[in-house]
Amino acid sequence: MIQPGDLIASLGSWLRGFLLSLGLAPGLVSVGLGLLPAILLPLIGLMMAIPLIWLERKWVARLQDRIGPNRVGPFGIFQVFADMVKIFTKEDLIPQGADKIIFSLAPVLAIAGVVGIWAVLPFAADVYGVNLDVGVLYVIAVGTFGTLAILLAGWSSNNKYALLGAYRAVAQLITYEVPMVLTLLVPVLLAGSMGLNDIVRAQDSGWFVLLAPLAAIIFMIAAQAEVGRAPFDLLEAESELVAGFNIEYSGMKFGFFYVAEFLHSFTFGALGAAFFLGGWLGPGSERFPILGVLYFLIKSLAVYFVFVWTRGTFPRVRIDQMINLSWKLLTPTALGLVALMAVAERATQGTPPLVHALVLLAANLFVLFFALLVMRSMSRAARERLASRQAGSGSGMVAVGGSRAPAGAASALRD
């Protein structure tokens, strides 16, 4: 399946031959070569952050009708290196009264929580770190370390606003983890396995985004909230809580939170590509793994671009609106979707692929329609309640949409 002429395979066999010729035992060489990706892949992942930050800054700038970094090097491509030098040479400040060990541990945990996902990303047919049979749950498990890192960062900073920001951030993260994991059940359902590579392979008869578009949409929304990107970026809202749990962090530690955030977005883009867009699948990717890696990269960047696009387009969502969105819309929709998809998938198992796809698509649309219907009737009821309350009290406040605006604004100020 893999031609010896392929770049990655030939590199691997050359390395093996080289190490064997040095006189090392074959067993040691096998173990060493097996573990070499474990050392290289985190480094590659961390290095990916550099072009990514530049790309994002350029994209967001264009969306905001400006140019972005363009001074340091042609098109500003050395901007990130300049920033790195600045961050490396800043003074390492620890606020007084802060818990030193935990304060320094939090950024490391944040990075480990993101880079750890790279161990199971399927870059190509046989190019991956390790094909864990519980890959999806492993991704979630590693993500919880990121959540923990934020809590530790906020608590150990000895700063009221950091603590406040950390509480809100963790509330947001755990709220959105439920619909995210629920929609991750859908590719597992359709592929019959939790391993990411198996999920990618199962898409060669049709990308899951075509079979389950609603799941893809909910996953994208929940993923953006999990990462803390706009419109859900209350976690480090510069105009609200002064950077939230990040307040007391400066220099390299802040640099790590910064890198972790960008890398987290890209990693979720990669996960979206693997789960819904067919990962490394594409013409010729079975024979030439390097093509598979290329397709995977392109698809991840496409999803990442959608993330950047929404960042540049939407205003920030208020915290109570955000939490309500997850518990009251995304979670029930995802629950109904998983149940209906399981039944539909099992019912159409023997039928020809087109019927199968259409039935699944119909199930998605049905759930979407039903959810929007319920939401519309509820917001209508809330609006009427608000109107009757105002008619009764005679106040002159303007009703805003379906949300309970007066109560919401007061609460946002209260906490």
Next chain:
Amino acid sequence: MNPWIFVGVFLLVASAVPGFALLFAKYLGPRKPTPIKSETYECGVETHGPTWVQFKAQYYVYALVFVVFDVELVFLFPWAIVYRRLPFFVALEGALFLLILAGGLAYVWSKGALEWA
């Protein structure tokens, strides 16, 4: 070889690289601590009182509901893997499981336990 060894080494490297970078940066940067620099930041004002904010009970309710849903998801993953090769009613069993918990969510919602303030 146990695939988890790979994961272990991977996570170790993923934690060690930032750790070393932090140590490196600590000794690379200037070290001139002054009392003003290490003060807690509060938008230029001095802090009053100990660093503690009233923890809203609502956060705890969110965490509770999250725990319940997390455990539910853990049950659902093995089901999701095998339901295709088993008889049809197994899919219905899983759907029942999901619907019972959807009912729980509806109850929590109707009691107003999911409101932010």
Next chain:
Amino acid sequence: MSLAQVLFLIVAAVGLLSGLMVVTVRNLLHAALWLIVALFSVAVLFAMLNAGFLAVVQVVVYIGAIAILIIFAIMLTRREALRAGAQENRLWPVAGVLCALVFLGLAWSASRLPGAQSGPAQLPGSDALVALGTALVSPDQYVVPFEVASVLLLAALIGSVVIAGDRLRSR
């Protein structure tokens, strides 16, 4: 001693040490963090025994949900209670002796179980997972506990609303 045994000893030592620190350290939040270390070492032990599913479930549920719940519960307490004083348990030598006796008894009876001297079972990963899933939903195996578990979770949800209800209603 093989590498696996050395690794096991290290991880077990970390787990035991962190367990000890949970109950002896004075700052309540530090105790929660040591608890996370203890839970993580249990997850590592599961992974070393080729039980990958249990390892990730341990991290997802215990560390990702329950440890955060515990930390939130700690932060709900009044500030004075966070900086606890010295331990006030005077009977800790007696407790220590009792624990040692219980441990010796358990170790002795565990060593007489069949298969106690062998290494971890070499279960091929995905087959074990399929077997687990099948066992969970087959009518002649564990489907009734599976559905009852969902009812139990429902009870937990209702209980949490009832408990939090007083506090929420008094706002």
